[in-house]
Amino acid sequence: xxxxxxxxxxxxxxxxxxxxxxxxxxxxxxxxxxxxxxxxxxxxxxxxxxxxxxxxxxxxxxxxxxxxxxxxxxxxxxxxxxxxxxxxxxxxxxxxxxxxxxxxxxxxxxxxxxxxxxxxxxxxxxxxxxxxxxxxxxxxxxxxxxxxxxxxxxxxxxxxxxxxxxxxxxxxxxxxxxxxxxxxxxxxxxxxxxxxxxxxxxxxxxxxxxxxxxxxxxxxxxx
Amino acid sequence: xxxxxxxxxxxxxxxxxxxxxxxxxxxxxxxxxxxxxxxxxxxxxxxxxxxxxxxxxxxxxxxxxxxxxxxxxxxxxxxxxxxxxxxxxxxxxxxxxxxxxxxxxxxxxxxxxxxxxxxxxxxxxxxxxxxxxxxxxxxxxxxxxxxxxxxxxxxxxxxxxxx
Numbered sequence: 001x002x003x004x005x006x007x008x009x010x011x012x013x014x015x016x017x018x019x020x021x022x023x024x025x026x027x028x029x030x031x032x033x034x035x036x037x038x039x040x041x042x043x044x045x046x047x048x049x050x051x052x053x054x055x056x057x058x059x060x061x062x063x064x065x066x067x068x069x070x071x072x073x074x075x076x077x078x079x080x081x082x083x084x085x086x087x088x089x090x091x092x093x094x095x096x097x098x099x100x101x102x103x104x105x106x107x108x109x110x111x112x113x114x115x116x117x118x119x120x121x122x123x124x125x126x127x128x129x130x131x132x133x134x135x136x137x138x139x140x141x142x143x144x145x146x147x148x149x150x151x152x153x154x155x156x157x158x159x160x161x162x163x164x165x166x167x168x169x170x171x172x173x174x175x176x177x178x179x180x181x182x183x184x185x186x187x188x189x190x191x192x193x194x195x196x197x198x199x200x201x202x203x204x205x206x207x208x209x210x211x212x213x214x215x216x217x218x219x220x221x222x223x
Numbered sequence: 224x225x226x227x228x229x230x231x232x233x234x235x236x237x238x239x240x241x242x243x244x245x246x247x248x249x250x251x252x253x254x255x256x257x258x259x260x261x262x263x264x265x266x267x268x269x270x271x272x273x274x275x276x277x278x279x280x281x282x283x284x285x286x287x288x289x290x291x292x293x294x295x296x297x298x299x300x301x302x303x304x305x306x307x308x309x310x311x312x313x314x315x316x317x318x319x320x321x322x323x324x325x326x327x328x329x330x331x332x333x334x335x336x337x338x339x340x341x342x343x344x345x346x347x348x349x350x351x352x353x354x355x356x357x358x359x360x361x362x363x364x365x366x367x368x369x370x371x372x373x374x375x376x377x378x379x380x381x382x383x384x385x386x
Binding site: 010 | 230233234237238241242243245246249250257258261262265266269270330331345349350355370373374377378380381383384385
């Protein structure tokens with residue numbers, strides 16, 4: 001490729017410096033081959049921009065639903081394979097969820113403590129790429145989460161008779177710990193409302209609480 | 224509601240965006256991996272929903288996340304492939320396949336034969352509209368390299384569109 005050809009893409013994208021563009025303009029006026037190449041490159045770009053998006057040939061949602069722990073795929077598979085083991089499955093799944101809750105509580109307390117220690121924590125966001133406008137987004141989500149959590153708690157109460165007593169005790173104890181951690185984070189945000197890390201952390205804790213409640217209440221129904 | 228862990232709401236988002244995400248995956252990675260990668264992207268999006276700030280459109284946020292997932296996967300898989308398929312400069316044969324009535328599909332077929340880096344830059348710039356600066360950051364290269372790869376990809380693909 002000669003020097004003129006090498007510049008044709010940038011010329012097409014209008015990103016060539018002015019002097020080089022003017023020189024190439026003069027060259028193009030006298031070079032049919034370069035004009036033809038430029039036209040071909042333009043067609044390539046037009047074709048790329050005009051490509052249509054096509055959905056996958058098969059539905060991928062069921063695989064996604066299974067992996068994110070929603071839907072009925074996991075339940076139906078478990079029941080089809082080993083219906084008599086549903087109680088064992090419950091005793092395996094809840095400790096996992098509760099362990100997550102305990103870990104969440106520990107991390108949450110640490111984060112809140114660390115965030116409040118620094119007077120300038122609002123300027124020390126964990127991700128420097130995030131701007132200081134999380135509160136609006138958080139409050140939007142917060143208002144949509146509370147009804148969800150309330151409904152899940154209600155479902156859990158309805159189904160608690162189907163869980164064994166020790167499981168219920170452990171579950172309620174851990175939910176109380178998580179609630180306490182959330183309350184701590186909210187208090188911290190009252191003092192430092194623009195702290196991105198706290199905002200993201202609180203959103204994450206609340207989402208995890210909803211996940212935990214949803215999972216356990218669903219298991220209650222399954223058992 | 225999807226941000227609060229509502230899987231039904233998230234499924235609606237999946238239905239609305241899967242064509243674009245799957246097309247991106249298909250163009251940047253082998254077509255036979257696109258299904259798996261698309262699933263990975265939506266699972267990652269579910270896990271990361273709490274970081275979505277609602278400033279940009281959800282589609283924009285999801286698309287950027289998808290690019291990151293694809294590039295991370297490409298990096299992992301590409302290392303082993305390059306050992307036995309060193310085609311980084313093999314642009315000569317690109318676009319030489321015959322034109323078929325379905326020009327869109329055939330053009331994508333020609334894109335698929337581009338060397339890895341040239342294909343990534345071409346898809347990100349000419350199909351998806353990212354700037355060279357953004358691409359340079361994503362691919363950990365300098366903008367000049369992105370421009371050069373783009374030009375070589377276009378030069379290879381122009382043969383495909385000749386009458």
